[in-house]
Amino acid sequence: FSPPLDSDYADAIDGDAESTASKTIYIVSDGTGWTAEHCVNAALGQFDYCLVDHGCPVNTHLFSGIDDAEKLLEIIRQAAKEGALLVYTLADPSMASSANQACKLWGVPSTDVLGPITDAIASHLGVSPSGLPRGALGRSFRLSDDYFRRIEAVEFTIKQDDGASPGNLDKADIVLTGVSRTGKTPLSIYLAQKGYKVANVPLVMGVQIPSTLFQVDQKKVFGLTINPVVLQSIRKARAKTMGLSPESRTNYFDMDYVRGELEFAGRLFAQNPSWPVIDVTEKAIEETAAVVLRLYHDKKHKCTMPRISKRY
Amino acid sequence: FSPPLDSDYADAIDGDAESTASKTIYIVSDGTGWTAEHCVNAALGQFDYCLVDHGCPVNTHLFSGIDDAEKLLEIIRQAAKEGALLVYTLADPSMASSANQACKLWGVPSTDVLGPITDAIASHLGVSPSGLPRGALGRSFRLSDDYFRRIEAVEFTIKQDDGASPGNLDKADIVLTGVSRTGKTPLSIYLAQKGYKVANVPLVMGVQIPSTLFQVDQKKVFGLTINPVVLQSIRKARAKTMGLSPESRTNYFDMDYVRGELEFAGRLFAQNPSWPVIDVTEKAIEETAAVVLRLYHDKKHKCTMPRISKRY
Numbered sequence: 238f239s240p241p242l243d244s245d246y247a248d249a250i251d252g253d254a255e256s257t258a259s260k261t262i263y264i265v266s267d268g269t270g271w272t273a274e275h276c277v278n279a280a281l282g283q284f285d286y287c288l289v290d291h292g293c294p295v296n297t298h299l300f301s302g303i304d305d306a307e308k309l310l311e312i313i314r315q316a317a318k319e320g321a322l323l324v325y326t327l328a329d330p331s332m333a334s335s336a337n338q339a340c341k342l343w344g345v346p347s348t349d350v351l352g353p354i355t356d357a358i359a360s361h362l363g364v365s366p367s368g369l370p371r372g373a374l375g376r377s378f379r380l381s382d383d384y385f386r387r388i389e390a391v392e393f394t395i396k397q398d399d400g401a402s403p404g405n406l407d408k409a410d411i412v413l414t415g416v417s418r419t420g421k422t423p424l425s426i427y428l429a430q431k432g433y434k435v436a437n438v439p440l441v442m443g444v445q446i447p448s449t450l451f452q453v454d455q456k457k458v459f460g461l462t463i464n465p466v467v468l469q470s471i472r473k474a475r476a477k478t479m480g481l482s483p484e485s486r487t488n489y490f491d492m493d494y495v496r497g498e499l500e501f502a503g504r505l506f507a508q509n510p511s512w513p514v515i516d517v518t519e520k521a522i523e524e525t526a527a528v529v530l531r532l533y534h535d536k537k538h539k540c541t542m543p544r545i546s547k548r549y
Numbered sequence: 550f551s552p553p554l555d556s557d558y559a560d561a562i563d564g565d566a567e568s569t570a571s572k573t574i575y576i577v578s579d580g581t582g583w584t585a586e587h588c589v590n591a592a593l594g595q596f597d598y599c600l601v602d603h604g605c606p607v608n609t610h611l612f613s614g615i616d617d618a619e620k621l622l623e624i625i626r627q628a629a630k631e632g633a634l635l636v637y638t639l640a641d642p643s644m645a646s647s648a649n650q651a652c653k654l655w656g657v658p659s660t661d662v663l664g665p666i667t668d669a670i671a672s673h674l675g676v677s678p679s680g681l682p683r684g685a686l687g688r689s690f691r692l693s694d695d696y697f698r699r700i701e702a703v704e705f706t707i708k709q710d711d712g713a714s715p716g717n718l719d720k721a722d723i724v725l726t727g728v729s730r731t732g733k734t735p736l737s738i739y740l741a742q743k744g745y746k747v748a749n750v751p752l753v754m755g756v757q758i759p760s761t762l763f764q765v766d767q768k769k770v771f772g773l774t775i776n777p778v779v780l781q782s783i784r785k786a787r788a789k790t791m792g793l794s795p796e797s798r799t800n801y802f803d804m805d806y807v808r809g810e811l812e813f814a815g816r817l818f819a820q821n822p823s824w825p826v827i828d829v830t831e832k833a834i835e836e837t838a839a840v841v842l843r844l845y846h847d848k849k850h851k852c853t854m855p856r857i858s859k860r861y
């Protein structure tokens with residue numbers, strides 16, 4: 238499930254052209270708004286069957302950095318006018334209760350996304366929430382080891398992309414391998430943002446595979462595969478955006494070639510049975526990432542049930 | 550706020566060494582778990598003052614792809630044993646109510662992260678949620694235009710990184726400029742994941758700035774700045790991880806040089822007053838991203854209140 242970006246749409250939304258059938262959700266945060274947006278996104282997955290493709294579009298408007306009551310009330314007033322639903326995350330309890338009261342007064346349905354979980358954590362820990370939004374004065378942002386580690390992971394991963402430095406595979410936490418357009422690059426970047434150094438090794442029929450792939454710790458190698466029909470369509474789309482002329486490397490999305498290359502990869506995977514092979518067909522990048530990380534952590538720390546553990 | 554990755558910690562957690570003072574949160578999803586993890590992360594920001602640095606660490610265990618009642622109950626039983634809090638997202642109403650009942654029965658405090666927002670959206674739209682988890686059979690994953698656009702944005706951004714192709718700045722949606730270690734690369738990648746093509750142009754004292762920076766649509770150019778003391782410490786850390794010898798390019802983190810380079814950047818920004826200048830000191834990447842996107846969308850679509858609009 239991936240929502241269209243605004244660009245073209247927003248013009249329509251901001252203008253008079255707004256369809257009367259569409260519904261609006263206002264998202265408000267005293268921080269970035271990404272948490273509430275993530276939740277709205279996931280929740281809208283439950284309504285796929287009636288969204289834009291099915292005649293019931295939903296418009297969202299995200300307001301970030303809303304840290305004073307005046308701005309907050311202005312937005313809620315506007316939400317009331319548009320008949321919108323309000324979804325918010327406000328750390329300051331007086332801001333949260335202002336939101337709640339204004340919504341009641343003006344008849345705006347609303348949901349506090351983090352209130353319940355914050356309360357549950359507070360009673361679990363036996364301490365009170367600070368009530369300070371991120372970025373508030375008085376809070377100090379730490380440049381933690383983890384902060385640097387994530388940045389390093391992203392930079393490492395960019396440099397290793399597309400098999401750029403097979404000599405550095407041993408420095409990676411995770412090594413992905415698969416044929417062109419199995420999503421190695423976006424998956425690598427997604428994992429890098431979570432703090433893992435990722436290298437990816439492209440498999441191309443007739444091109445020598447770097448021997449380091451077989452020499453590094455085999456527990457960190459993952460194979461990616463995909464349905465040939467889907468791969469063909471992705472490669473066609475790719476060739477179009479790249480502006481490849483139909484003559485140049487036509488076999489790139491030729492069905493026999495696509496199948497042949499997947500079989501070539503499949504034989505390699507069969508010869509290396511310790512590599513988990515993940516079928517990315519019908520999976521969003523973050524879904525494949527979840528599978529990779531579940532397996533990765535399970536190999537590192539055998540538990541009854543695979544899990545990813547952290548300490549805060 | 551950035552949580553330490555598990556690696557070293559998890560060994561302690563999985564072993565007997567678990568501190569009695571630490572509290573545990575179980576995160577369960579029938580999907581990837583990223584939504585619930587994001588929420589726990591943000592909510593824990595409210596308890597910064599008592600987390601690991603202050604003697605009250607919190608351990609989280611994330612269980613993804615939990616799509617049958619048996620696995621679910623096993624996890625809840627384990628949560629009960631450990632005295633953990635359970636945070637979950639389960640689309641199937643019968644799974645959600647199993648979770649709820651088991652938690653009551655075994656005395657596990659729990660929070661359903663998306664239940665309330667899904668219900669609010671359902672009554673706002675006047676339709677029922679599908680009850681189907683992502684990845685469930687019967688749901689079809691669409692390779693949408695937006696899906697391809699995001700992947701293209703990531704690939705474009707990687708290729709443009711570090712001023713690699715100044716001739717392509719016109720193809721970018723957003724152009725970032727600033728001195729070394731103002732976070733251009735991780736910020737570019739963060740924005741790319743949200744579907745924006747980003748190019749970044751490094752400013753280095755004494756190095757010619759590509760003329761294309763002044764020729765492209767000036768509405769998409771953003772300057773990054775940072776406090777010199779903080780920049781120095783980041784550059785020192787960087788030099789260490791890069792293994793730079795103290796002799797090689799020592800001026801990189803020499804205070805006079807750092808100040809000089811920031812002043813050089815500052816003069817350039819003053820000469821180009823249409824570029825917003827964002828101070829990244831004390832900002833997490835996602836916070837800077839929120840500021841950039843708020844300004845970017847505000848320039849494109851003037852509204853009473855800056856906002857980011859999408860259609861689903």
Ligand SMILES: Nc1ncnc2c1ncn2[C@@H]1O[C@H](COP(=O)(O)O)[C@@H](O)[C@H]1O
Nearest residue numbers: 266268269270271272328370371550594
């Ligand atoms: N590190 C943090 N410290 C305090 N509050 C935070 C932190 N991170 C997120 N929050 C709060 O969690 C909510 C969601 O954050 P955001 O995703 O930035 O909108 C907002 O109310 C933020 O103020």
Ligand SMILES: Nc1ncnc2c1ncn2[C@@H]1O[C@H](COP(=O)(O)O)[C@@H](O)[C@H]1O
Nearest residue numbers: 238282578580581582583584640682683
């Ligand atoms: N595209 C989608 N369609 C249906 N349900 C979804 C979708 N995306 C997320 N969800 C549900 O939202 C919750 C959070 O998803 P996740 O972040 O993958 O754990 C889970 O219950 C998912 O099943």
Ligand SMILES: [Mg+2]
Nearest residue numbers: 266270272273
């Ligand atoms: Mg938020």
Ligand SMILES: [Mg+2]
Nearest residue numbers: 578582584585
């Ligand atoms: Mg989740």
